[in-house]
Amino acid sequence: MGGKPELLSRMAAGDGHGENSSYFDGWKAYDENPFDLHHNRGGVIQMGLAENQLSLDLIEEWSKNHPEASICTAEGASQFKRIANFQDYHGLPEFRQAMAQFMGQVRGWKATFDPDRVVMSGGATGAQETLAFCLANPGEAFLVPTPYYPGFDRDCCWRSGIKLLPIECHSSNDFRLTKEALVTAYERARSDGIVVKGILITNPSNPLGTTTDRATLAMLATFATEHRVHLICDEIYAGSVFVKPEFVSIAEVIEHDVPGADRDLIHIAYSLSKDFGLPGFRVGIVYSFNDAVVACARKMSSFGLVSSQTQHFLAKMLGDEEFMAMFLRESAARLAARNERFTAGLREVGIGCLRSNAGLFSWMDLRGMLRGEKTAEAELELWRVIVRKVKLNVSPGTSFHCREPGWFRVCHANMDDETMEVALDRIRVFVRQHQRQQAKAQRWAAKGQLHLSLQRHAGIASQYHALSSPMAALLSPRSPLVHAAS
Amino acid sequence: MGGKPELLSRMAAGDGHGENSSYFDGWKAYDENPFDLHHNRGGVIQMGLAENQLSLDLIEEWSKNHPEASICTAEGASQFKRIANFQDYHGLPEFRQAMAQFMGQVRGWKATFDPDRVVMSGGATGAQETLAFCLANPGEAFLVPTPYYPGFDRDCCWRSGIKLLPIECHSSNDFRLTKEALVTAYERARSDGIVVKGILITNPSNPLGTTTDRATLAMLATFATEHRVHLICDEIYAGSVFVKPEFVSIAEVIEHDVPGADRDLIHIAYSLSKDFGLPGFRVGIVYSFNDAVVACARKMSSFGLVSSQTQHFLAKMLGDEEFMAMFLRESAARLAARNERFTAGLREVGIGCLRSNAGLFSWMDLRGMLRGEKTAEAELELWRVIVRKVKLNVSPGTSFHCREPGWFRVCHANMDDETMEVALDRIRVFVRQHQRQQAKAQRWAAKGQLHLSLQRHAGIASQYHALSSPMAALLSPRSPLVHAAS
Numbered sequence: 023m024g025g026k027p028e029l030l031s032r033m034a035a036g037d038g039h040g041e042n043s044s045y046f047d048g049w050k051a052y053d054e055n056p057f058d059l060h061h062n063r064g065g066v067i068q069m070g071l072a073e074n075q076l077s078l079d080l081i082e083e084w085s086k087n088h089p090e091a092s093i094c095t096a097e098g099a100s101q102f103k104r105i106a107n108f109q110d111y112h113g114l115p116e117f118r119q120a121m122a123q124f125m126g127q128v129r130g131w132k133a134t135f136d137p138d139r140v141v142m143s144g145g146a147t148g149a150q151e152t153l154a155f156c157l158a159n160p161g162e163a164f165l166v167p168t169p170y171y172p173g174f175d176r177d178c179c180w181r182s183g184i185k186l187l188p189i190e191c192h193s194s195n196d197f198r199l200t201k202e203a204l205v206t207a208y209e210r211a212r213s214d215g216i217v218v219k220g221i222l223i224t225n226p227s228n229p230l231g232t233t234t235d236r237a238t239l240a241m242l243a244t245f246a247t248e249h250r251v252h253l254i255c256d257e258i259y260a261g262s263v264f265v266k267p268e269f270v271s272i273a274e275v276i277e278h279d280v281p282g283a284d285r286d287l288i289h290i291a292y293s294l295s296k297d298f299g300l301p302g303f304r305v306g307i308v309y310s311f312n313d314a315v316v317a318c319a320r321k322m323s324s325f326g327l328v329s330s331q332t333q334h335f336l337a338k339m340l341g342d343e344e345f346m347a348m349f350l351r352e353s354a355a356r357l358a359a360r361n362e363r364f365t366a367g368l369r370e371v372g373i374g375c376l377r378s379n380a381g382l383f384s385w386m387d388l389r390g391m392l393r394g395e396k397t398a399e400a401e402l403e404l405w406r407v408i409v410r411k412v413k414l415n416v417s418p419g420t421s422f423h424c425r426e427p428g429w430f431r432v433c434h435a436n437m438d439d440e441t442m443e444v445a446l447d448r449i450r451v452f453v454r455q456h457q458r459q460q461a462k463a464q465r466w467a468a469k470g471q472l473h474l475s476l477q478r479h480a481g482i483a484s485q486y487h488a489l490s491s492p493m494a495a496l497l498s499p500r501s502p503l504v505h506a507a508s
Numbered sequence: 509m510g511g512k513p514e515l516l517s518r519m520a521a522g523d524g525h526g527e528n529s530s531y532f533d534g535w536k537a538y539d540e541n542p543f544d545l546h547h548n549r550g551g552v553i554q555m556g557l558a559e560n561q562l563s564l565d566l567i568e569e570w571s572k573n574h575p576e577a578s579i580c581t582a583e584g585a586s587q588f589k590r591i592a593n594f595q596d597y598h599g600l601p602e603f604r605q606a607m608a609q610f611m612g613q614v615r616g617w618k619a620t621f622d623p624d625r626v627v628m629s630g631g632a633t634g635a636q637e638t639l640a641f642c643l644a645n646p647g648e649a650f651l652v653p654t655p656y657y658p659g660f661d662r663d664c665c666w667r668s669g670i671k672l673l674p675i676e677c678h679s680s681n682d683f684r685l686t687k688e689a690l691v692t693a694y695e696r697a698r699s700d701g702i703v704v705k706g707i708l709i710t711n712p713s714n715p716l717g718t719t720t721d722r723a724t725l726a727m728l729a730t731f732a733t734e735h736r737v738h739l740i741c742d743e744i745y746a747g748s749v750f751v752k753p754e755f756v757s758i759a760e761v762i763e764h765d766v767p768g769a770d771r772d773l774i775h776i777a778y779s780l781s782k783d784f785g786l787p788g789f790r791v792g793i794v795y796s797f798n799d800a801v802v803a804c805a806r807k808m809s810s811f812g813l814v815s816s817q818t819q820h821f822l823a824k825m826l827g828d829e830e831f832m833a834m835f836l837r838e839s840a841a842r843l844a845a846r847n848e849r850f851t852a853g854l855r856e857v858g859i860g861c862l863r864s865n866a867g868l869f870s871w872m873d874l875r876g877m878l879r880g881e882k883t884a885e886a887e888l889e890l891w892r893v894i895v896r897k898v899k900l901n902v903s904p905g906t907s908f909h910c911r912e913p914g915w916f917r918v919c920h921a922n923m924d925d926e927t928m929e930v931a932l933d934r935i936r937v938f939v940r941q942h943q944r945q946q947a948k949a950q951r952w953a954a955k956g957q958l959h960l961s962l963q964r965h966a967g968i969a970s971q972y973h974a975l976s977s978p979m980a981a982l983l984s985p986r987s988p989l990v991h992a993a994s
Contacts, residue, residue, distance in 0.1 A: 027705070028645050030804050075593060082588040085580045092580035094571045094821060102568040107559060109787035144630055144812045151811055155667055159514050176810070181641055181667070219513070301595035302816025318516050324662070325634045329815035330788025335580060 029181065048405075048415040057413070059441055067445045070415040072228060072382045073436035074262065074299035076360060077353040081298060084345055091338035093331060101334065108330040111323050113142050117333040120340035121307060125292060127346055128261040133273035135309060141319045142333075143306035144326025146258045146293035150177035150222075152308050152326070153289055156318045157252050158184045158219035164254065165207050165221045167191050167199045169422035169429070171228045171256075178222070186222070187211050193387075193426055196376060197230055199223070201241050208249070220252035221245070226259040226269065229422050229431035230385050231361075231378030233263060239275040243283040254289045261297030261350055263380040264358035276311070285311035294336070296382065297353070303332045357382070357435060360442065364434045367446040371453040375432075382435035386416070389428030391456055401427040412452045414445055515667065534891075534901040543899070545927055553931045556901040558714060558868045559922035560748065560785035562846060563839040567784065570831055577824035579817060587820065594816040597809050599628050603819040606826035607793060611778060613832055614747040619759035621795065627805045628819075629792035630812025632744045632779035636663035636708075638794050638812070639775055642804045643738050644670045644705035650740065651693050651707045653677050653685045655908035655915070657714045657742075664708070672708070673697050679873075679912055682862060683716055685709070687727050694735070706738035707731070712745040712755065715908050715917035716871050717847075717864030719749060725761040729769040740775045747783030747836055749866040750844035762797070771797035780822070782868065783839070789818045843868070843921060846928065850920045853932040857939040868921035872902070875914030877942055887913040898938045900931055 048070050057065035089095040093102045108114060118137040125135040143149040158164065160183030166174065167189040178186055189207040191197040204221070211218045221242060225234040246253040255272040263269040272290060276283045290309040295301035305328050308319045328336075340346065365375045365384055376385040392400040398420045405418040408430075419429035434442050534556050543551035575581040579588045594600060601623070608621040629635040644650065646669030652660065653675040664672060675693040677683040690707070697704045707728060711720040732739040741758040749755040758776060762769045776795040781787035791814050794805045814822075826832065851861045851870055862871040878886040884906045891904040894916075905915035920928050 027641075027643055027648075029641050030643075030800055073593060073595075075589070078589045078592060081592070082585055085588060086582055086585050089581060092578055094578035095575065095581050096572055099568055099572050102571060103561070103564045106564060106567070106786045106788050107561060109559075109781070145810075148811045155513075155515050157513055162513075176807075181808070181811075295595070300592045302592050302819075304813050304815050314516055321662075322667070324631075325637055325667075326630045326812050327790050329790050329818040331821070332815040332817050333788075335817070 048409050048417065051409045051413075052415040055413075057441065057444075059438070059444075063444070064413070066409065066413045066415050067441060067448070068415050068436065069433045069445060070417045070431075071436050072296065072433050073301065074296055074353075074357075074382050075436050075438075076299070076356040077349065078299045080349050080352060081300070081339070084339060084342070085335075088338060088342075091335050093334055105330045105334045108333075109327075111142075111320060111327060113140070113323075113328070114330065114333045114337060116337040116341070117328075120337045123343070124340040124346060125307075125309065127343065128297065128350060129269065129271045129274060133271055133277050135273065139309055139311070139316050141308040141310070141316060142323045142326065142328045143308055143319070144328075145295060145301070145304045145306040146256065146291055147173065147177050147306065148304075148326035149291040149293065149306040149308045150174060150254075150256070151180075151182060152319045152322045153254055153291065153310075153315075154178040154182040154184050155322060156310075156315050157254075157289075158182070158217075160184060162217040162219045163187045163211055164252075165189050165204065165211070165218060166423075167197075167203070167223060169197065169229055169419055169424035170222075171224060172421050172423070174222065184219070185216065187216065187218070188423055188425075189221075190425055193376075193429075196232070197227075199234070199238055199242075201245070204242075204245060208251075218249075218251055220254055222254045222256065224256040224259070225272070226257075226263060226380035228259065228381060229383060229417070229419075230376055231381035231383055232376065233267060233269050233380050235267065236270045236275060236279060239270060239272055240279045243272065243276055243280040243288065246287045247280075247282065247284045250284075250287070252287045252289060254291065256291045258291065258293040258296050259381050260292065261353070262357060262382060264354040264361060265379045267379060269380065273309075286315075287312070289315060298349075303336070304328060305332065305336065360435055363439075364432075364442065364446060367443075368449065371450045371457070373449070373453055376429075383431050383433040386430045386432050387428065388430055389426075391453070392428050396427050398427050404428075405430070408452070412448050414448055534895050534903065537895045537899075538901040541899075543927065543930075545924070545930075549930070550899070552895065552899045552901050553927060553934070554901050554922065555919045555931060556903045556917075557922045558782065558919050559787065560782055560839075560843075560868050561922050561924075562785070562842040563835065564785050566835050566838060567786070567825070570825060570828070571821075574824060574828075577821050579820055591816045591820045594819075595813075597628075597806060597813060599626070599809075599814070600816065600819045600823060602827070603814075603823040606823045609829070610826040610832060611793075611795065613829065614783065614836060615755065615757045615760060619757055619763050621759065625795055625797070625802050627794040627796070627802060628809045628812065628814045629794055629805070630814075631781060631787070631790045631792040632742065632777055633659065633663050633792065634790075634812035635777040635779065635792040635794045636660060636740075636742070637666075637668060638805045638808045639740055639777065639796075639801075640664040640668040640670050641808060642796075642801050643740075643775075644668070645703075646670065648703040648705045649673045649697055650738075651675050651690065651697070651704060652909075653683075653689070653709060655683065655715055655905055655910035656708075657710060658907050658909070660708065670705070671702065673702065673704070674909055674911075675707075676911055679862075679915075682718070683713075685720070685724055685728075687731070690728075690731060704735075704737055706740055708740045708742065710742040710745070711758070712743075712749060712866035714745065714867060715869060715903070715905075716862055717867035717869055718862065719753060719755050719866050721753065722756045722761060722765060725756060725758055726765045729758065729762055729766040729774065732773045733766075733768065733770045736770075736773070738773045738775060740777065742777045744777065744779040744782050745867050746778070747839070748843060748868060750840040750847060751865045753865060755866065759795075772800075773798070775801060784835075789822070790814060791818065791822065846921055849925075850918075850928065850932060854935065857936045857943070859935070859939055862915075869917050869919040872916045872918050873914065874916055875912075877939070878914050882913050884913050890914075891916070894938070898934050900934055 052066045052068045055065045057067040089097040092098045093105045118140040121140050122135040122137040143152050163185040166186050168191055174186060178184060189203050191199055208218055242253055257271060260269055272288060276288055288311045292307040294305040310316050374387045391404055394400055401418050401420055408414050408416055417431045538552045538554045541551045543553040575583040578584045579591045604623040604626040607626050608623040611621040629638050649671040652672050654677055660672060664670060675689050677685055694704055728739055743757060746755055758774060762774055774797045778793040780791040796802050860873045877890055880886055887904050887906055894900050894902055903917045
């Protein structure tokens, strides 16, 4: 057969699609023993999934009140034939119109969107791949500020053959992207002989849960224009900003702040998976200000069109401006309450999170809990304990390409209040136990009882080591930590 | 920006996605002046779209009788949250189960399908691309019998960078694929230094409307096994076989006829777009007997998942075995009646079609109407007249890579009976006019009035030439042919 195809081989080697990272490994632990509030309170709680379950009841209610929005109801069946048969890759005109309107609404009407630039793709996953195919050749690169969503390695690179190169950001300034860091990454790529074709940012950031400020966006638009590189803004959490500062879209910045920006270089990825909690509906959008990219992406959308059944339903819902306003308001309030409750709960035991204003997760600082040298290995060791013993599937910072060990992304919008409280209790029990053991160790050290300390410390050490193998963790009896927490 | 990305440039040049072919040009004429039975009887009738509108009423009716199948009804809303939030790329278990069952049913229960091998893709378009990415590296090739679906150039090649090489088939044996033609194509590729990774067939064939016989399928499975090349069978018209001989799936052949075939080399693409007339729903399926391909394709399905709203609906419908049996029976009867009526209508004026037993189209033989040398240019000249003057958007054989000029694919399942009769009338009027002019020319020639004949012939010639430019055709007054027919 002329050798194994490269993509099959790369998949088998776990390269290029993030599949062998701890980000995904944690899911296995969850899949094997999922928590259930009523039937398996000792199971693993899924905190690795950036999913929004907080406001789906509003959509369900709207749906029940609008049977005409579905082609599968007596009220909507007259549209069945037209919709089922619809296959134009431009999409239903009413869907593009409603989506463009909603994209303006979710950005506070501070930028306008042209329905003719709305291109469908299979989720944000497909949107990122489409842009990679459109903007770069194999071997060329996008720069991405760290930490960043690990799925980008699959979405942008796997089949297109492009590279992602990190722009290193640090906790010292709350992981904000600076021009210095950008220039450093850009120059390093050039000196390595790599053609940089774009800068890819997520705004609001996943995993940080922070929005990019206006000045930084203006800097990026200016840099892109000066250096002839594309700027791709993943804004899939635009509708999940729950406190000030308000969200600023790149669309607003090039309309009002940097009128000299070259619009041909600016592209937005959007989706309804996060803001609405509708990942199953596979709605991804490429919105480009570049005509050639719109045309090319639209041809590519043949590979990832949104089901016309779903387009039809969403056209009606997104077009209901009043409902959308209520939804965005209520969703933000619920996200704010959830975030406040979770971070306040952690503060009780001295655990901090990066101050955030958006998203479905917290960026939790466990640097103080790393054993020994603050290395990626120490982070993974702590992560294994959290997954296998504390039974929370959180995601370690290393899987987001974060260079500073000890940060964890913890999703908390994909569960009900009660489950979130169980999760919070588990973390607090774990942290307190850790604190008690540290305090003891310090007292012993202070008393000069060093040899004793080492013996006691072995209690924690053995716990850590028993879990370095996932199989060992699986075979171990149910964790007392979990019992205490549930 | 380091040069324009290759895919953008290739698109602009019209390469690799069939966009500059006459197959698509005809759509423009249709889009500019679409026929409407009540409001625009002089418009262009769309006969270039292999779409099945004949039995959608049955699905609409089923849908109305099963409100619980939709998450947007009072009866189904309890499932809304679960379904909307569902994002596992394995798909809903009930969807895969129902799809596997239906794939057996549509193949007369002569082969069984394993739900765990059912992989979703965005339509058959996505299924073909997924298989290309999984099975071959850029520059490697699949062999494809001609004539073949022009979309394959986009689906298989555009983004994956693989090549399609023709296996030339001929009208002398009704375009059947022979081992000799296959070996010739295979050897030619090898002598050109191209690595052949697979053979891609459509069974039933688009554009021929014929099924592949068991012996040919056995030959292909044996050849694939002996030469270590993959065999990809596009079976998206499996449920659109309307008369005998019955459809034989490659799944049946490797189960019963060629037990020694290497199953790791066998892959099926399926879809619900054609058999059900649901192209808007974007349901494509990769079914591979190769575990590594299933695993790789499933990862890739992230780019083209089926909307969970649609999966949920279809799981219920496909799982209704009794309804499915009725649907397949009734759909076949309607397709048979439509095909019989259309081909009989053409026979009245002496126009033949390849004898077919499947599909949504006829492969019409207009070789006798080509002017002068029987060339591809003569075919395109005739095609321009048919599109611009007769106002039927049919597809010329050249766009299907057919090497024998004069064949046209004419779709007739995407319209109601009355529209089909209008189309048929237009063809008959056109053919009769052509026949009268030919007869006159022959009489004059027989009388030795050659110079007069040439003058009169100029009447047809000028009509042809006026249409060689699409703009000229657009600006010309409404065709008398159309008036006569409508």
